[in-house]
Amino acid sequence: MEESIKAAGSDDRGFLGGERGLRSWIFSTDHKRIALLYLWSIMSFFLVGMTLGFLIRLELIAPGATIMGAQTYNALFTLHGVIMIFLFIIPVVPAVLGNFLLPLHIGAEDVAFPRLNLLSWWFYLIGALMALASLFTGGGPPDTGWTFYVPFSTQTTTNVTVAAWAVFVLGFSSILTGLNFLTTIHRLRATGVTWNRLPLFVWAIYATAWIQLLATPILGLTVALIAIERIFQIGLFDPARGGDPLMYQHLFWIYSHPAVYIMILPGMGIISEIIPTFSRRRIFGYWAIAVSSLAIAFAGSMVWSHHMLASGMSDMGVFVFSLLTFLVAIPSAVKVFNWLATLYKGTIWLAPPMLYALTFLVLFSIGGLTGLVVGSAGTAIHTHDTHFVVGHFHYVMFGGAIFAFFGGLHYWLPKIYGRMYNLRLATWAWGILTVGFNLLYFPMFILGMQGMPRRYYDYLPQYTTLNVVSTVGSWILIAGLLLMLWNLWRGSRSGPPAGMNPWGGRTLEWTIASPPPKENFPGEIVVSTDPYDYHTGEGHS
Amino acid sequence: MNPPLLTTAETIDPVFWYILGVCIFFLLLITVVMLYFVWKYHRSRHPYTTSQVSKNVPLEIVWTLVPTLLALSMFWYGWAGYLTLQRVPEGAMVVDVTGRMWSWLFEYGNGKTSDRLYVPAGQPVQVNIHSADVIHSFYIPAFRVKKDAVPGMTTYVWFVADRPGSYDIFCAEYCGTAHSAMITTVEALPPEEFLAWYEGEGPAEADGELKALLTRHGCLGCHSLDGSPGVGPTLQGIFGRQVTVLVDGQERTLTADRDYLRRSILEPQVEMVKGYPPVMPSYRDRIPEAELEEMLDLFERPASAAAPSGEKLAQDKGCIGCHSTDGSRQVGPTFQGVFGRQVTVERNGQPVTIEADEDYLRRAIVEPQAEIVQGYPPSMPPYSELSDEELAALIDYLRGL
Structure with missing residues (x-):
């Protein structure tokens, strides 16, 4: 980070220039610098989470003990989940791209509460460090899985209490970011940026922010209850003391299912930006896409118990939650059809961001459609808690949210750093990543149908072949990931100048210098065009 | 019809x-x-x-x-x-199953218990599911059925095995260290075979009181009876064994006597055996006092006529008067790690290096003077009075040291 600033060494580096040194970053209230603080801290945790995933897959290459003991394995998959979900996917798009782009997209100078924004990053950092501390203190790393199910989590001797407080603190980062973005979108739109001229990325961030604000407090309370239960033994969830273990699951999923939409909605917003730019097309069904984001946020808040279809919950509960689950699939389908229609009679440029966006369409469809299998009551019973579910959510979260984020990085990093990465290498990395991804996760659907449960350290010999394929896939995936990250890093440091608008985008960030100046726009601006202002007969220059 | x-x-x-x-x-x-x-x-x-x-x-x-x-x-x-x-069909046979870390225990209408689920093929079976500790999930992939075992709740599944065979049962809700080892099977038997098992001593039921008792309390999910390693230490020859435990992070060596075994069942976290994860739940309130006493009795007297304990023999016959079990040199070579060790012996006055395998150990006990280990006095008497079972037990014991 610092080095790239030194390399530039002058004030034409926009917000990257000017004040230097660690303090000018970690105490900066500039939304763009905060976005980069998030980028670097979140990506560091991503590399840790990826390494853990690699080790988990390596252990599973053969039945029995391969490279570690059962207790270590259990701690590793717990940490992989906690890091990837709480430290990576939940914050990554809103906190990095949202922070960077939201004020630019609406013609504002900054978010509504810049200091609160900085505080949110500090909450993130403190929460993340607490999560790390739980590894090395107390009774050893938590081994409960990222879901912290009681009564196991209140009985295990490992360090669950610290990890639970870490999640509690991280929650504040998310809540405050949501609050900040909502206020920003309502109050700071430049003249002319009406609700029907908001880029769809902003609509997606808007829907996400409502979930962050309304659902995260419930998670905070729930993990706090776990910590209290462990410390004071008050018996909220312990049937021997009159408590109810299923109550915990309800409380946990009331947040953690909507959290899935915190992860995927901003990704969908990215796709809605990339596809018009690389097809030179107005987005098809602007209102359908905007409203479906809100519909997903709303309906997605009422489907939490589909994680509990095999829990012994009442049949009425199963009926209601299975039905609502099918309904939440519809707005997602509507989005996919509108994106496809946007390609119609456009002129398609398969640059790296577009490759990621198109791959998103397929991988997210696989993830979403397999969601129907686990959402239907009869079939959920068989697939619940098997590798089918592991495959399903990695397709949605990784193939969906993270592929969208990677597309977004390829799309906006040249804006953020003002430099272009190597397009050829980026295309290679995309290809390797996509092949590795499918090799890694597709076999899990078959393993799950064959009955292999998830969170298994050891498995019966009939599951060996597909586990080997999956593990080999993880190596290819990681090779692609490292190539991609290295190419982006090198490009951001020393690539050729990207120019103001390398892709021909129409949203406001492309009308200013790359990297953007500290104050974003020269004073107050007036906007008179919509964000997808393309015309018939247009091509790529 | x-x-x-x-x-x-x-x-x-x-x-x-x-x-x-x-x-x-x-x-x-x-x-x-x-x-x-x-x-x-x-x-x-x-x-x-x-x-x-x-x-x-x-x-x-x-x-x-x-x-x-x-x-x-x-x-x-x-x-x-x-x-x-x-919706359970009418006429279903009812079996109760209790999940515990990390085994399943099935209990039938007549009070019979087993660690596999024996059912008659062709008849619907309702399994009522309980948990003794944390949440587990009872899953039979072949029948597409699964339901969580939740403490304080009774849940159920039903299925019918339409033909005899063996079908996997998994625990599908993560429950700690040996979650993936919480596996057993449905054994669907032809109805007449099932009836024979149900009313008498059927196939593969626990042999011996101790095993039955340990099975009932789910001990064998983590502790073996044959010396093989598991999540926890083996229970083979546990009584009187020297164990190194960690108390508040301090190592301490003690003898596994009655008191220690009782503590290690009721308060396992206090003195954890070194080298094993601290994952055993307390069995206070889970094992009735009478059964705990019975279990301790059985631990103490494993040397019944049928299965002599090698360790007890080594004590009774005085072997450990001359052979240490901790590697220290006494009158004779130490027993520690003796099995499979390369030893140099004098055979007819010539030094020969051989591996201390089963045959050699047998010879060394029955006629020790033929091959004396180099550097030790030829003072060991022959123990030709030992029966074959006793010899096998002794050698088994040596193998585990």
């Missing part, structure tokens, strides 16, 4: 095929349309946009309504399948 009973798998599999069929159709539709557009409108073939149409209300309505109807049909079909799983 009733119509033939559909099995749970026969009920659920068509739901799978329907939903997977719809999924594959939509996936192909989306992928093919996308690839076609990318090919047809690629900038090399189509360098300029020829339309900016961005709105089509009828189209939006169609692609909202069609998925809605399909989604509702999939929901309904899935719900109908689920109801079949929930």
Whole structure:
């Protein structure tokens, strides 16, 4: 980070220039610098989470003990989940791209509460460090899985209490970011940026922010209850003391299912930006896409118990939650059809961001459609808690949210750093990543149908072949990931100048210098065009 | 005549095929349309946009309504399948299962218990599911049934095994260290064979009181009886064994006597055996005092006529008067690590290096003077009075040191 600033060494580096040194970053209230603080801290945790995933897959290459003991394995998959979900996917798009782009997209100078924004990053950092501390203190790393199910989590001797407080603190980062973005979108739109001229990325961030604000407090309370239960033994969830273990699951999923939409909605917003730019097309069904984001946020808040279809919950509960689950699939389908229609009679440029966006369409469809299998009551019973579910959510979260984020990085990093990465290498990395991804996760659907449960350290010999394929896939995936990250890093440091608008985008960030100046726009601006202002007969220059 | 009973798998599999069929159709539709557009409108073939149409209300309505109807049909079909799983047919045999870290215990109507689920083929079985500690999940993939075992709640599944065979049972809800080892099987027997097992001593039931007792309390999920390693230390020859435990992080060596064994069952976290994860739950309130006493009695007296304990023999016959078990040198070579060790012996006055295998150890006990280990006095008497079982037990004991 610092080095790239030194390399530039002058004030034409926009917000990257000017004040230097660690303090000018970690105490900066500039939304763009905060976005980069998030980028670097979140990506560091991503590399840790990826390494853990690699080790988990390596252990599973053969039945029995391969490279570690059962207790270590259990701690590793717990940490992989906690890091990837709480430290990576939940914050990554809103906190990095949202922070960077939201004020630019609406013609504002900054978010509504810049200091609160900085505080949110500090909450993130403190929460993340607490999560790390739980590894090395107390009774050893938590081994409960990222879901912290009681009564196991209140009985295990490992360090669950610290990890639970870490999640509690991280929650504040998310809540405050949501609050900040909502206020920003309502109050700071430049003249002319009406609700029907908001880029769809902003609509997606808007829907996400409502979930962050309304659902995260419930998670905070729930993990706090776990910590209290462990410390004071008050018996909220312990049937021997009159408590109810299923109550915990309800409380946990009331947040953690909507959290899935915190992860995927901003990704969908990215796709809605990339596809018009690389097809030179107005987005098809602007209102359908905007409203479906809100519909997903709303309906997605009422489907939490589909994680509990095999829990012994009442049949009425199963009926209601299975039905609502099918309904939440519809707005997602509507989005996919509108994106496809946007390609119609456009002129398609398969640059790296577009490759990621198109791959998103397929991988997210696989993830979403397999969601129907686990959402239907009869079939959920068989697939619940098997590798089918592991495959399903990695397709949605990784193939969906993270592929969208990677597309977004390829799309906006040249804006953020003002430099272009190597397009050829980026295309290679995309290809390797996509092949590795499918090799890694597709076999899990078959393993799950064959009955292999998830969170298994050891498995019966009939599951060996597909586990080997999956593990080999993880190596290819990681090779692609490292190539991609290295190419982006090198490009951001020393690539050729990207120019103001390398892709021909129409949203406001492309009308200013790359990297953007500290104050974003020269004073107050007036906007008179919509964000997808393309015309018939247009091509790529 | 009733119509033939559909099995749970026969009920659920068509739901799978329907939903997977719809999924594959939509996936192909989306992928093919996308690839076609990318090919047809690629900038090399189509360098300029020829339309900016961005709105089509009828189209939006169609692609909202069609998925809605399909989604509702999939929901309904899935719900109908689920109801079949929930409705136990009349005449089902009832078995209770209790999940505990990390084993299943089945209990039948007549009080018989087992660690596998024996059922008569062709008859529906209702399994009532309980948990003794944390949440587990009772899962039989072959029958497409699964239900969580929740402490304080009784849940159930039903199934019918339409032909004799063995089917895997997994724990599907993560429950700690040995979660993936919490596996057993459904053994579907022909009805007459099942009846014979149910009313008498059937196949593969616990041999011996101790094993039955340990099985009942789920000990054998982690502790072996044959010396093989597990999540916890083996229970073979546990009584009187020297164990190194950690008390508040301090190592301490003690003898596994009655008191220690009682403490290690009721308060396992206080003195954890070194080298094992601190994962054993306390059995206070879970094992009745009488049964605990019985278990300790059985630990103390393993040397019944049928199965002599090698360790007890080594004490009774005075072996450990001259041979240490901790590696220290006494009158004779130490027993520690003796099995499989390279030893140099004097055979007819000539030094010969051989491996201390079963045969050698047998010879060394029965006629020790023939091959004396180099550097030790030829003072050991022959122990030719030992029976073959006793010799085998002794050698087994040496193997574990």
